[in-house]
Amino acid sequence: MTAQMIDGKAIAAAKRQEMKTMVAELKSEGVVPGLAVILVGENPASMSYVKGKIRDCKEVGIYSRLLRLPDTVTEAELLDEIKKLNEADDIHGILVQLPLPEQISEQKVIQTISPEKDVDGFHPTSLGRMMTKQDSFVPCTPAGIMEMLKAVHVPIAGKHVVVVGRSNIVGKPASLLFLNHNATVTICHSKTTPLAQYTKQADVLVVAVGRAGLIGAEDIKPGAVVIDVGMNRNEKGKLVGDVEFDEVKEKASFITPVPGGVGPMTRVMLLENTLKAARKINQYRKAHA
Ligand code: NDP
Secondary structure (H helix, E strand, O other), X not given: OOOEEOOHHHHHHHHHHHHHHHHHHHHHOOOOOEEEEEEEOOOHHHHHHHHHHHHHHHHHOOEEEEEEEXXXXXXXXXXXXXXXXXXXXXXXXXXXXXXXXXOOOHHHHHHHOOHHHOOXXXXXXXXXXXXXXXXXXXXXXXXXXXXXXXXXXXXXXXXXXXXXXXXXXXXXXXXXXXXXXXXXXXXXXXXXXXXXXXXXXXXXXXXXXXXXXXXXXXXXXXXXXEEEOOOEEOOOOOEEOOEOHHHHOOOOOXXXXXXXXXXXXXXXXXXXXXXXXXXXXXXXXXXXX
């Protein structure tokens, strides 16, 4: 069997196209969705992600504001900037690009962002709402994974989903989201032994670790759906995932490539969350006019 490739780049491009119309509709009602991005320091990967996010905003008509701060910024100064953006009427979503310098607590930063503007979905309020199956901002990578599975009509309910990785931004929220969609979920991490015993049972395998070559063909069940979140540079400097793509695609039914899989979906879900935040404000405004 050769797997069908899930083309995240194409699915994301189609979603951006649809979003243009939705943004235009909102604008016709007097609301221009606005996203503020805070970038601390000069980390090249972070700079490139932020550039991409701003380009995406421009493409769909979302207003974006970039705030660049030096890596010597104090935690108090950064929190003050966030508080100002919490109050800004033209900003509906706030994103602080991670990682942050050592002197700054990521959790404090995340918790200072107003839950109404938490378009990354990392605030405990968003995560708690997701946990209790209430409407919430869903972290972009897990949300993007669900969207791509929906786009290729992969059913989730009743399936065994194995998630490798338990970070707060990918593994844990992805597991919760699959559970909310009625999957039976197994979460694996660095202390799971032997890992293959679990991955081989997966109908849908999500790998979010950050280790090239972690999952080979011998680690999956024939016909599994394989979602590769990992982003690693190989010895030639090429971007690769956590999954041995060439061999795994011969055994899987669906597989995501790296690059061009989960990455573009993550980016597009940020736009979707920003649009959602702006719509909520618009609804509130209309209700209280
Ligand atoms: P973290 O480093 O926060 O988490 C990695 C997880 O992998 C941890 O839970 C860790 O376990 C687990 N792990 C480490 N080694 C093993 C192992 N040998 N076997 C099983 N589990 C292991 O990473 P992130 O979740 O932030 O990111 C994961 C990967 O996804 C990275 O490559 C990152 O670049 C990429 N990424 C891609 C995105 C995209 O849009 N495509 C978005 C976000 C991330 P433990 O908890 O026990 O330490």
